[in-house]
Every structure is written in structure tokens, then in C-alpha cells.
Amino acid sequence: NAGVTQTPKFQVLKTGQSMTLQCAQDMNHEYMSWYRQDPGMGLRLIHYSVGAGITDQGEVPNGYNVSRSTTEDFPLRLLSAAPSQTSVYFCASSYRVGLGVDTGELFFGEGSRLTVL
């Protein structure tokens, strides 16, 4: 099992460009989520999904779109990149829809480092 795979690992964008961060998991997890991690701010939830076709907003959703057409994939789209979106992005998944049952452990990818100039 590869676990949670994120691509690309590094990306530099210019302001106004759009791009998609890819996330795939091979553990048949129902729950998938995207976080951003910034110095002094910790991990903040952007969007999450409890199953194919179902998505919801987290703490900081503005400027990002998601969709979940398959169980395995959960791409994060930046519509018009801004310097404030410079961050490290983490995708995470869990086999439980309801976190907290049997630990509800989140499995994280290795991160995608995005710089917006």
C-alpha cells in the first residue's frame, strides 16, 4: 500500500494562476480532507469529504474548490492563486466516516509545498 499520495511535492505559481493539487489513497478510506499548515498557525482544515459525491467546508475554504468523484481521489483546486495561499498543503484520510470511533486516525500524505509569487 502506498497510503496517501500527494502530487506535486513542490510548486511555484504566479498570482492569478490556477492549479490542482492531487491526492490519492489506496486504503479504501471513506473520509478525506485537506489541511494547510502555516508557521504559527498550525493545521487548518480547508475542505473534507465523508464519501464519494459529498464534500463540506472546513475552517478556511475561500479560494479553494474540491470534488470527490471516486473513493480514491480528492483533488484540491486553487481557482486564482494569491500570495496568501503560499503554504504547505496536507491531504489526510480515515477509514471511518465518523472520526472518534476506533480512534478515527487520520493518515497524512507527505505534503505539497506551494509558493505563490
Added chain:
Amino acid sequence: QKEVEQDPGPLSVPEGAIVSLNCTYSNSAFQYFMWYRQYSRKGPELLMYTYSSGNKEDGRFTAQVDKSSKYISLFIRDSQPSDSATYLCAMIDPGYSTLTFGKGTMLLVSP
């Protein structure tokens, strides 16, 4: 005020020291508490998980929850240089659909 507060550190200790990491929270509805460990340039990994108030021990690690004070702790005994990482506390929201993380405390254990 953020729902979960955690001192970002860094916390520097010599090898063999006992380390205490702490978080406070404001939402009394939180019931499940976790500690994640994150090595540099890696994703976080679950270290400890607790549900109720009290202590839970796993090897050199002890997680403590005091719901009455809204305070959780992680103790590391006989700390090792390999324990150098950022430790994030996390709590599951009452709807069981999201995790709220603390900012993380960076721990440096020197040989």
C-alpha cells in the same frame, strides 16, 4: 480565541529528560483527544489517542486528559534525540467529522 491553545516552543531538553507538552481547549463538547507527531518535512502521524479523563500509557509516552480543567498533556520519559519533532494536540468535534489541531510544539532533544 482559538478553540485549542498550544505553546509553539521550541522546547529544548537534554537526552534523558522528562518532557511535558500541554494543550488547553475551550469547547467542553470535545470528547476524543489525540497527539500527533510530525517530523520535519513529513506529514503528522498519530502517536496517542484518549477518550476519557485520566491517563493512558504507551511505552515512554503518557497522555493525560483533565476534562474538568479542559487541559490535556503528553509526557515523554527518558527523551531521546529521535523524539525531536513537532507535537500537535488534536480534538474531534462533537459531530465527529473534523479534527481541530493545536499549533504544535517543537521539541528538540539534544544528545
